[in-house]
Amino acid sequence: MHVMKENLIHRAIDVLDANFQEGGFTIPSKGLYPFQWKWDSGFIAVGLAHYNTDHAKKEIETLLNAQWDNGFIPHIVFHTDDDSYFPGHDFHRSDLHPLSSKRYKSTGMTQPPVTGFVLQDMLRIVDDKEDMLGFIKGQIDKVYDNHVYFYENRDPQNEGLVYIYHNWESGTDNSPVWDDIWDTMNPPEYTFERKDTTHVDASERPSKREYDHYLYIIDIAKQNNYDDAKIAELSPFLVQDPLFNAMLIKSNQALIELYEMIGGNDDKITYLKKNQERSITAFNQKLWDTELGAYVHYDLRNNTPIRHVSSSSFSPLFAAIPSKERAEVLVNTMMERFGGDDKYLCASFDPTDDRFNPRKYWRGPVWINMNWMLYRGLRQYGYTDIAERVKNDSIELVERDGFFEYFDCRKDTGDETRKGYGGDNFSWSAALVIDLLKN
Template identity: 35%
Template sequence: MDRLTLKHAAEALLRANDRNGCTVPAPALYPHQWNWDSAFCAIGWAYLDPRRAARELEMLLRGQWENGMIPHILFNPEATHYEPNPKVWQIDQAPGRPQAIATSSITQPPVLATAARFVLERSGGDRTVEEILRRVVPAADAWHAWFLRERDPLQQGLPAIVHPWESGLDNAPRWDAALKRIDPGEVTYKRKDNAVVSSEQRPTRFDYDRYFFLVAERAKLSFAPPTPSSVSFLVQDVAMASILCRAEEDLHALARALGIEVPHALERRAKLAAGIASLYDAERAYYHDYDLVGGAPIEVEHASGFLPLFAGVVPLDVVPRLLAHLRDPNQFGTAWPVPSAPVDDPHFDPRRYWRGPSWVNVNWMIIEGLRRASWRDDAARLTDRTIELVSRSGFREYFEPNTGEGLGAENFSWTAALVLDLLAKS
């Protein structure tokens, strides 16, 4: 479809997936409110209705825990076709849980403040938008503080994830070794995802056994802050740190524009930037995660390693070395970039979720990072290729990086939302 038709189709999809102020990612597969999905959707909504965009972000605050965490799922009680359901998370006795809504017990990458800044800038001084975002600022500040208070046990400026779902990049090959250490025993659960999307495109039974084990472990440990000796999975995730680092910058700018004080945002950002720098492997010219339980870096390349660009913390002399990976056809330079895992990874699978397919949200963050680093030609090429991919294959959840075939859920909200931004800036 041509670009104008694509724009109108994206707008229609967002409206169709609206559920009373929040956008479900894909009605058939994901019927609840997901954290970073909503933030990405707000970026698209800002082109249609800035007030509706601000409301999307405010809806996330319903699920905030007293300790500041904003969980990765806020459950819709009318939607029952998703597993794990609220009972599986066992948060009824969790200290500080929200009373008015059921949620998961883990978080997701904090895109909230970045999206809020974008919405404000698109709003043209709308008073209603500003009033809503004044409520978002302290909530985002509390969430950001939570990451370095309760998820940085070594105080290195590197928030750690306790579950692959927290990364948003669930079954990425970078988690394989850490998950293989876990013996989940007999785990009983239901899966409904494979009834909607072909099993060849979804995480495996091996993955899901451990996903449900880790959900139960959080409850067993009374949702306490993790340490390397107390949990089975604890990884310093370069993507999480990068997205949070960018969010601190955006939170500071948002608060200043609204006349609100967030005195520690830039201090936290500096600490995160130093932490991210420590994850850089100069020999391989790549940013790697660190396994706190195993006590070693995870020397597995993944698209997440480009996200320090999104944070704006990559030294100028390192950017060309990162771009060499991005351009290499044997790594990330596929016909329809950016594959979530490099082609030369022995576990690369071009059709299975985060083990190879290309995702529009990752492309969007890399494009933003390339623009920040003043590599505008590369950003423009990736922008055009991403728009063409969606024009050819529709608003799918992810895409086969060699053929461009649409995979995963259909009518996927953040694909539509972020295409609206890419169209506006191309």
């Protein structure tokens, strides 16, 4: 077992080193994703911290350097001109926003705010705590400003829950959760050349019609120069996402604890604690679905809950949001729907639902980043056996299917030569396997 573990760690390190770029950031996967992604960079930094502190620090520093003047951090930073990805910077036009970065081209949307808890994880991992704390001191205010941005600009009803205006902001790009919203929309047919399907089998990617919806939402944001108030008023997609808000809450807690270590930031700690309390209360009141026994998304545009169970439903465990009693209900829901003996934990969408697809992106496959969070959340609540299963399932999938972007949750797919899906040599899969194995 030990030799195998060491071997897997070495292979994971090779993946990360090969994907690290001269500009001081790591691409998620060669060909498919040639730029820097916000939440990817966070997870990647966790893996890098185990063996290359300089690269880990550079990863976060480079991401935060692309922050806008209003605290916003974009979901893709286009460090290079590379036309192998659509839609590129020329479609997104971040320059339309008056406060966007003048140094970097980017998108005008964001991704789950993982950076706060990532800074804390980096401190947990490294041997030289003093050096890392020095680095954190130099970066933490940027992450704080990002949280202030969310609370001041993404919470129109002042509830303590922030909205996303695009499915790409959720991180779970084509989840079946969004199908209900697509039913309320009828975007025009766009003419464009897909780049992703030249790298990956089209059956594993979103459809052309789904892309029409994605581009249409961006067009509405662009017409309004990415103004948050206008987007809140006009975007057909306006959602309070349990994963996104759980990441904000987890990162709030990390910032509070880091600022307490650093000392002298009482005003910031007070602001974070006040919002933290509001967020957790609203999260438990508004996003909990008693009948389903799970947290769900809320469609703010159409004022209705989106009643589906997905891996995002379980992310609140990682952020210590549910009570002990509610956590038990949540774990039971997960095991009943997702935990069959014929399946690996944890599918990204409810395997008992008609919309479930074990091959297609966020419509059913297993994702290592979600499992990594779930593993830690389960342990926090004392579910050590199920946590171990999540960890072992993750390792087994990577060992057998390769360092891919996502994996079939079925133990038997009927395929003798099975491999993972999506991008190969995928950075966060490699990074988080390192962290799982070294813990």
